[in-house]
Amino acid sequence: MRRIYVKEDVCIGCRLCEIYCIVQHSKSKNIIKAFRDEPRPLPGVIVEEKGPISFALQCRHCDDAPCVESCITGAMQRMEDGRIICDIDRCVGCWTCIMVCPYGAIRMDQNRKVASKCDLCIGEDIPVCVKNCPNEALMYEE
Amino acid sequence: MQKIAYKKDISGCAVSGILNTNGKKINGGYIIRSIANMHDRSNGLGGGFAAYGIYPSYKEYYAFHLMFDDLNARERCEEFLDKNFLIEKDEDIPTRKINTTADPPILRRYFLEPREEKLNKISEDDFVIREVMKINSDIEGSYVLSSGKNMGAFKAVGFPEDVGNFYRLEEYKAETWIAHGRFPTNTPGWWGGAHPFALLDYSIVHNGEISSYGINKRYLEMFGYRCTLLTDTEVVAYLFDLLVRRHKLPMKIACKALAPPFWDEIDRMPEKEKKVMKTIRTVYGSSLVNGPFSIILGFKDGMLALNDRIKLRPLIAATKKDFLMVSSEEAGIREICKEPDKIWSPKAGEPVIGLIGKGVVEEG
Amino acid sequence: MLTLCKGEFSVERDDDRCIRCLVCVRQCPFDVHKYDEEEDRIYSDESKCVGCQRCATLCPTDAITIRYEPMEMKENANWKTYHLTNIYKQAETGGVLLTGMGNDKPYPIYWDHILLNASQVTNPSIDPLREPMELRTYLGRKPDLLDIEDGDELILKTEISPQLKLELPVMFSAMSYGAISLNAVKSLARAAAIAGTYYNTGEGGLHKDLYKYGKNTIVQCASGRFGISPDYLNAGSAIEIKIGQGAKPGIGGHLPGEKVLEEISETRMIAEGTDALSPAPHHDIYSIEDLRQLIFALKETTAYEKPVGVKIAAVHNSAAISSGMVRAGADFIVLDGLRGGTGAAPLVTRDNVGIPIELALASVDQRLREEGIRNKTSLIVAGGIRSSSDVIKAIALGADAVYIGTAALVALGCHLCQKCYTGKCAWGIATQDPYLTKRLNPEIGTRRLVNLLKAWSNEMKELIGGMGINAIESLRGNRLQLRGVGLTDTEYRILGILPAGE
The missing domain is CATH 3.30.70 (Alpha-Beta Plaits)
Incomplete structure (x- = not known):
């Protein structure tokens, strides 16, 4: 990838x-x-x-991605081509992903109360x- | 005619040459027919010939063919010659009156030996060259047409066949003949500007325009040559004199200096050859003759023909028994030799060399 | 003291386009732009602007225009703004005025008065797209003649002196690590290696990362002898003794201690933080015979395997000096003209000392020919070569090759703001500030330089092909391919060219 x-x-x-x-x-x-x-x-x-x-x-789009594993709603997901995106319709703004991300690459979108990150x-x-x-x-x- | 500042000799031309590699002599009729057959390559503003082996009784003497604008010039030049040379014999160059050569200058030949006390540690050849340069540049109205031993150049304004007729060349017998018909576009018709251009034993006819003239001239000036004859052809003659006579390079190597292989060819050569060629190009870069040319060089041992490195002017060679013929066009050869044993187009930058007693040693 | 010198530039910001992204604020090393958070507005202090165009170039919305708008002084024919502002600055500081890059005064630029020839009808012009066209050049001492024995195979009996092989007759001038950043030097070195030419270390020594480009390096030996060791001398392909520099003939150099950081200190072999002062002369060369000793000392050190050349600033009697240098053993000589650049020079020297390179070149080439020693050396010219046509004209006047300095820096992004001496180069070239040097990515720099050389090379081929010439050596010194326009008889005589129409 x-x-x-x-x-x-x-x-x-x-x-x-x-x-x-x-x-x-x-x-x-x-x-x-x-x-x-x-x-x-x-x-x-x-x-x-x-x-x-x-x-x-x-976002490093990790192979073994803690954000995907820890997401409580399944909003943080891996696409077929390997990239990781956040489906904002499903994101509830619990910020678990932000806590587990080892790179600090996910940010809080305070306006929409969803996680915001690189989607390549x-x-x-x-x-x-x-x-x-x-x-x-x-x-x-x- | 008064000397004008240098103007490059822009011209198209016909060239032709015949050599018998066994030194058998033939009369001038053949070369006249060969060059005349390429009449349309000249425009009547210059033609000429050089012949080798024509003065066997005076072969120890430098044969000076001289041209004078008037009696005054002749007088001053003869005074100069007398001071520097012992004059063994002098006479008019025999001519016949023909209609097409208007206003011939005074044409004389002298058989000379340098005065020993004048040599002053330089060789006879170097002395002769220096004196030739002096006459051409310092004695107004006097021009040396040729200065080698047992050879002579004959040239004039006119079509080459008329020039040959004027000089009665059918009466001479030579082992090497070279000829030229000229198509200048900018220089005035001037007898001295016709080809061949000759210095010592070298004579040269040239079809081409030398884009590198500016540097070839400055390079030669470093070695004491003075370019005075309003033609870029003289640099080729001086280059041969410098490289072959003075620097003692083999003739084919001198040709590689004048028309070297391309660097990418050199890069692909075997190591030894690569080193030789690279060094020649590095050291003799200023003697590369750039621009289109085909030249024929006559010298006492034979004849050489050479094209520029991308063959932008025509040159054909042929052999028949012990004869080597070269010409601008095949027609110039077929005219005097219906069925050559071999006829070919020499490669760009590769010399054709015929030597008396050795045959054709390089085929181009 | 109230300064009487106002800024020379106006900074115009189109507020309809400005998105307050602050790229300009971050990019300006002269602190021109300041963001006021309270007002959400960017203020620009125009007095600090040097016109380097960094902000305008990087602004993503093209909101910034920098205009040259010097204070409109009441000039007269004698007193120009130049003189007035210089006096103001000196009255305020009492110092020698400094500047960067080459002489920018309107002395004649002879390249712009010289036109080239082309073949028509009688001589075919040659199309470089279809025919071979050769720019390869060898620099170094050549013998008068070769001794070659003919036989079954040719035997070359003459060993010729070491030569530098250039695939095009353009090299990169001496610019030291110190005057320019390591990334700039790396760009030059890599580009020289790719293009088959050479760059010159200047007097800054050779950084350890650059030894691998030795094959394409000319190492310099200047009056300060910074960074010189046997390893250094043997690391390059040739050695250049620097006597003088076109931008500041007669004076030495000064790299301020604050630029002598760890790596520069290590490379130059001087203590960190000390000023690197190059004396005006070499204190072991007070005459020509001393130069000969240094030339041969360097040749001994490098086992006669490398050409040793000498660089001088083009001055009044360059021709006689050059003749002496050749006789002293210089395998190549470099003439650096009036318009040659520098990282820092006193304004008064840069603007008033030296002679134009075209005249120096013409007279040196002619003199060496008259003395019959032109083949004993190669002639390289530098100082104000701006384009491929300048290169072609220089070669036709008699140069073997040229050095480009300013042109190479411009290819790297230099905008000629002439503030190299401040060490704040916004383009990351003439600076050692780690925040700024990053701005020159050596990979991009290499590519830009290689492209420049490729473009010039193609243009040069077009030009010489048009003349009916297919090898650069047939152009070298071939002044008949040049004609002048608008020059005096004396200038025609010195240049050795004819006026157009003749």
Whole structure:
């Protein structure tokens, strides 16, 4: 399965990955509208930063995924192609997944009271964070 | 005619050459017929011939063919010759009056031996070259058409067949003949600018335009050559003189300097050969003759024909018994030899070399 | 003290487009942009803007425009804004003004007055897409002649001096690790290896990660002797003694101690945090015979297996100096012209010292030919080569190859803001700040440089093919392929070219 890998030595902390993730998961997919007019989704990628070190962190889509196992409603599920998504219609916001995730890659969407995470951009060949990283710090590879 | 600043000799042309590898002599009629058969490759602005073995009684002397614009030039040049050479014999070059060669200059030949006290530690050949350069560039109105031993160049404004007729070439017998018909597009018709271009024993006829002239000339200038004859062909003659006579490179190696194989070919050669070729290209890069050409070089031991490295001008070779013939067109060969034993188109950059006493040693 | 120098740029932010993503805030190393959370607004302090265009380039909504809008002084023909602001700065600081990159004053650029020839009718032009077209060049000392024995097989009796093989006559100029980031050096080294050419270490020594690119490295030996050891000298394919640099002829270099971090300290073999000062001259070269001693000391150290060259800034008597350098044993000489770049130089030196490379090249090539020693050395020129046509013109004037420095940095993203000396390069090139150096991903840098060389190489092939030439050596020194426009008789004479129409 292809996953997103990060090269932290060339991550420049610009956070364009977060911005494009928000746009991709917005209603209009228009960058200006998404930020100004619509309820803004949480980015599925978070740039962690300390001093000169930074890197983008997304869900690792683990083979042995604690979030899927611990989900009390079955909202957190593995798709056929291996990626893990959260079905927000079934998510009740119990945050168990957030507690068990070893990477801290799942966030609380306080507006909708559901878990929010990277879905590897359903429908896209390459996730938008990878495609738009200006310094090729993100790779999408087997 | 007054000397003008250098203009590159932009021209199309016909070339032809005959060699008997056993040194048998033939008269000038054949080469005239061969070059005349390619009449349309010339435009009447220049034709010429060189012949080897024509002065057996004076073969120890440098035979200078000289051309003077007027008596004044002749006087000054003869004074110069007298100062530097012992003149064994001098005479007019025999010509016949024909209608098509207007205003012939004064044409004289001198059989010369350098004055020993003038040599001053340089070889006779180097001395002769230096004096030839001096006459051409410093004595106004005087031009050396050829300066080798037992050979001579005959050239004029006109179609080559008329030039041959003018000089009465059917009366000469030579083991090597080379000929040229010229189609210049920008230089004025000038007798000195016709081919062959000759220096010492080398004479050269050339169909082509040399894109690398600018650097070939500057390279030769480093070695004391002066390019004065308003034609880019002279650089080819000087390059042969430099590489073969002075640097003593084998003739076929000199050809590789002028028309080297491509680097990707060299890269694929066996190790030893690769090293030789790489070194030649590295060291002799400035003598690469770029642009389209076919040339025929006459020298005392034989004849050489060579194409540029991508064969942008025509060149055909043929043999019949002990004769080697080369020509711009097959027609130039068939005209004098209906049924050659072998006829072929030499490869780009590969020389055809015929040597007296040794036969055809390189087939191109 | 009130500063009389205002910023030179205006920062325009289209508020309809700005989404407050703060990329500009994070990317500006000069702290121009500040986000005010209370007002949800970004303020820009234009006085700090250097015009590097980093924010405008990375802004995802194209909301930012940086315009060059210097303060409109009341100029007159004599007193330009340039002079006024320089005086203000000096009156405020009492210091020597510093700058980065090459001379930007309007001295004549002769490349732009030289036109190339093409074949028509009488000589076929050659199509590089269909015919071989050769740019390969060998640099190094060549003998006057070869001794080859003919026989059943050819025997080459002359051993020629070591040569550098270039697949195209373009190399990367000396730029030290220190002046530029390790990622920038890595990009240059890898690109040189892929393209079959060379990069130059400058005087910064050789970082341990770069030894593996030795085959494509020219190691420099400059007056500060930083990082020089037998291992270093033997690590490259050639050695270049740096006497001078086009951007600052006659003066040395200064890498401030704050840039001498651990790895630079290790590479340069100096203590961490100390200033790296290169003296103006080599203190063991006060004359030409001293240069000869250094050349041969370096040749001894490397067992005569590597060409040793000498680089000088193009100055008034370059021709005579070059002749001396060749006779002193330089296998190649490098002329760095007036417009050559630098990481830091005093403004007054950069803008007023040296001569244009075109004139230096023409006179040096001619002089070496007149003395019959042109083949004993290769001639490399640097300083202001901007395009493939500049390269072709340089070669036709007589160069064997060129060095590109600024052009290579521009390929890496440099926007010529000329603030290299601040160490805050927003593009991660001329900086050692770990937050900024990451911005140059050496993989991308390598690719961009390789692309540039590939594009230039293809363009050069088109140009020489058009002239009816299929090997670069037939262009080298072939000034008949050049014509000038708008020059004086003296300039035509020095350049050795004819005016167009003749």
